[in-house]
Every structure is written in C-alpha cells, then in structure tokens.
Amino acid sequence: NGKHRLTDDVERIVQEHLQYVREDVSNGWDLIHQDGEMKVYRREVEENGIVVDPLKCFHTIKGVTGHEICRYFWEFQYRMEWETTLDSTKIIEALDPDTVIFFQLHKRVWPAAQRDSCFWSHIRCISNSDEDQPTWLVVNYTTPHPLAPIKSPQVRLVANVALICETIISEPPLNPKDIKRENIQCKLTYVAFVNPGGWVPSAALRGVAKREYPRFLKRFTSYVVEQTRNKPILF
Numbered sequence: 001n002g003k004h005r006l007t008d009d010v011e012r013i014v015q016e017h018l019q020y021v022r023e024d025v026s027n028g029w030d031l032i033h034q035d036g037e038m039k040v041y042r043r044e045v046e047e048n049g050i051v052v053d054p055l056k057c058f059h060t061i062k063g064v065t066g067h068e069i070c071r072y073f074w075e076f077q078y079r080m081e082w083e084t085t086l087d088s089t090k091i092i093e094a095l096d097p098d099t100v101i102f103f104q105l106h107k108r109v110w111p112a113a114q115r116d117s118c119f120w121s122h123i124r125c126i127s128n129s130d131e132d133q134p135t136w137l138v139v140n141y142t143t144p145h146p147l148a149p150i151k152s153p154q155v156r157l158v159a160n161v162a163l164i165c166e167t168i169i170s171e172p173p174l175n176p177k178d179i180k181r182e183n184i185q186c187k188l189t190y191v192a193f194v195n196p197g198g199w200v201p202s203a204a205l206r207g208v209a210k211r212e213y214p215r216f217l218k219r220f221t222s223y224v225v226e227q228t229r230n231k232p233i234l235f
C-alpha cells in the first residue's frame, strides 16, 4: 500500500505491540474477569492522579478466523452493531486501503464529562512462515486531525489499542478447501492503554473498565460468530 504521512508511526506502534503481546501477565497483573475461555487482566497505573490502567485480554473463539475477527473490528460499517458505548463514529480520512482515521463520540459515563476520540486504525496480516496460519492485527492509536477539533465540553481520550489474532486449525484436512468452521478457532489478545484525557474518579473509572471491557469483548466476539456462521471462511 502507498506510503503516507503516518506510515512510520504506524510501523513503530505495530512493532511495539508485536513485542508487547508476548509479555506474560504473571507479575503485576490482576485477573479481574474470567468467563470460559476469556481472561481479562489489569495493572493499576496512575499518571498525575489519572487512572491509566493497562488492560490485557486473552480469549479463544471457536468457529472464526483471526482475519474475520480483525476484519469486523476494523471495518467501519459494522461498528455501531456491536459497539454499545459509542454515540457516533465516522471515518474522517482514509490514508491507504488498510489505514483510516476515525472520529468517535463515546457515551457519557456520569459523572465524567463526555469523551471523544480520534485515532488512526490499521489492519495488517503478519505472515509468520513457520506456523501454518498468519497473525492478523488491528491497532487503534490516538492522532490529532484538523477534522476532529477538540471542542469543550468533550474531553479527548488518548488511546492505544491492539487486537492481535492467531488462527488455529485442528485436524487440518489434506485439501484446505475441506476445512470446516468446527475445525477452526481464533486465539485473540486484546490490549488497551486508555488515558481518559482528564480527571475521572479512580474508583468510578476502574469500576466502568472492569464491567465494560469484558462485556464489550464478549458482545463483539459473539457478533462475529453470528455474522460469519453461514459464510465461507475468510482465512
């Protein structure tokens, strides 16, 4: 795809996530939610009295590929069907076929002021030659943009989010065309560094995050399973 003004930023952040995804959660992370295959971890971090807790989620979803999960997460047209925490979302610039810039209005979480966000969103396939299936990822990273002016009373969120997915094929048939959905699963890692961009009561924000991230990931992954059920597998 064509080079653009954010090519170097995108490359740097993607590489950082590819390193970070391997870091294990054994020290310093608290398991805050478990539901079947889904495990959600959080580290408690504050910057100048503002809660900026990193979040890391591991989940295995049967019947879908990593490409399908990343595609539905990245594509703009499906977002309002699974994202219940947004008032609006729109693309304000397309930098290349895999990189767009979104502007979003997030639903207000009382008593905090309403948040908005502007980030570049990039989808990519990383073919790791040794394994059979490539890794797919999406990164959402805050960026300023002239079409997303910061307008009071909204507070601009600062977010760095990645969804990194592997596809597992159990008992691969000789002919790949014979692969069925019951033989595939997606192992996903979701990491989110969200700075609310202004003061929010710590306990309130931690409570919202603890409730909303698992709910959001469960709803999103269930949505993709439903949408792909009777469709040809997208590897």
Ligand SMILES: O=S(=O)(CCO)c1ccc(-c2ccc(C3CCCC3)c([C@@H]3C[C@@H]3c3ccccn3)c2)cc1
Pocket (backbone or CB within 6 Å): 083, 085, 104, 106, 109, 112, 115, 117, 140, 157, 159, 161, 192, 194, 195, 196, 200, 205, 208, 209, 212, 213, 216
């Ligand atoms: O994965 S994404 O890129 C999907 C694209 O939309 C993404 C997910 C979540 C957020 C997010 C935005 C606002 C807030 C708070 C901050 C103060 C008041 C609202 C939070 C806090 C953590 C809690 C939260 C978690 C999940 C969903 C909603 N709420 C998170 C941003 C981007």
